[in-house]
Amino acid sequence: MPKTLLAIGAHYDDCVFGIPGIMLQAVRKEYRVVNLALIGDYSNWSPVKSREKELLKVSTDLAHYFGVEMRFLNYASGRYHLDEETKRAVANVVADVQPDIAFMLWHTDRHPDHEAASAISKVALRQAGTILGNEKAKVPRIYLYDNGPGHTIGFEPNTYVDVTPEWTSAMEWLGQLMAFVRKKEYSELELDGAQITKANLARYRGSACGVKYAEAVWAMSHRPAEIL
Numbered sequence: 001m002p003k004t005l006l007a008i009g010a011h012y013d014d015c016v017f018g019i020p021g022i023m024l025q026a027v028r029k030e031y032r033v034v035n036l037a038l039i040g041d042y043s044n045w046s047p048v049k050s051r052e053k054e055l056l057k058v059s060t061d062l063a064h065y066f067g068v069e070m071r072f073l074n075y076a077s078g079r080y081h082l083d084e085e086t087k088r089a090v091a092n093v094v095a096d097v098q099p100d101i102a103f104m105l106w107h108t109d110r111h112p113d114h115e116a117a118s119a120i121s122k123v124a125l126r127q128a129g130t131i132l133g134n135e136k137a138k139v140p141r142i143y144l145y146d147n148g149p150g151h152t153i154g155f156e157p158n159t160y161v162d163v164t165p166e167w168t169s170a171m172e173w174l175g176q177l178m179a180f181v182r183k184k185e186y187s188e189l190e191l192d193g194a195q196i197t198k199a200n201l202a203r204y205r206g207s208a209c210g211v212k213y214a215e216a217v218w219a220m221s222h223r224p225a226e227i228l
Contacts (some may be wrong), residue, residue: 010117021163090124148225157216
């Protein structure tokens with residue numbers, strides 16, 4: 001049976017910035033890949049004022065183009081936190097998707113939305129079965145990802161993934177999304193600020209593990225590895 005990857009973020013672009021290469025690599029390996037954004041109501045976010053529904057459609061269509069299923073919950077920025085409702089909402093997605101591997105935001109961040117999403121994701125991913133009374137709602141492997149130097153605080157990865165083969169597509173995905181938000185035509189020749197930051201970070205992570213471009217994550221559980 002094909003395996004399933006679930007990537008959770010607060011906003012429409014968190015996973016597309018944080019781990020696009022990993023998601024695309026999973027698609028290439030014939031995983032089912034689901035990207036969940038807790039925020040699905042962008043009516044209070046000025047860059048897409050009056051275009052909030054279009055943002056959801058563009059995000060969903062772009063994800064589909066790259067082989068990823070995009071889902072949104074109904075929360076708005078600054079208007080959700082860790083409580084019984086949010087835990088259950090994400091746990092229901094976990095139970096429905098039944099991921100073999102999941103990714104969530106790092107817990108310490110300058111953006112309150114990111115910290116709230118991380119706290120909710122941790123409980124829902126680790127205790128979905130307890131929350132829902134469903135023994136099948138288990139996630140074998142969980143990793144935390146960062147959202148760049150402008151947001152994430154104190155992130156020290158312990159796992160590196162070579163995403164060089166996926167790099168061109170990862171940059172296109174992020175660039176297309178940013179172009180819509182900024183009301184610009186997408187151009188491969190003109191990198192958006194988010195693309196530049198991501199490229200610098202991926203090159204740095206690549207230098208740390210000896211490849212051209214890499215994404216780095218933190219494994220929640222330690223596992224023995226055969227090194228000989």
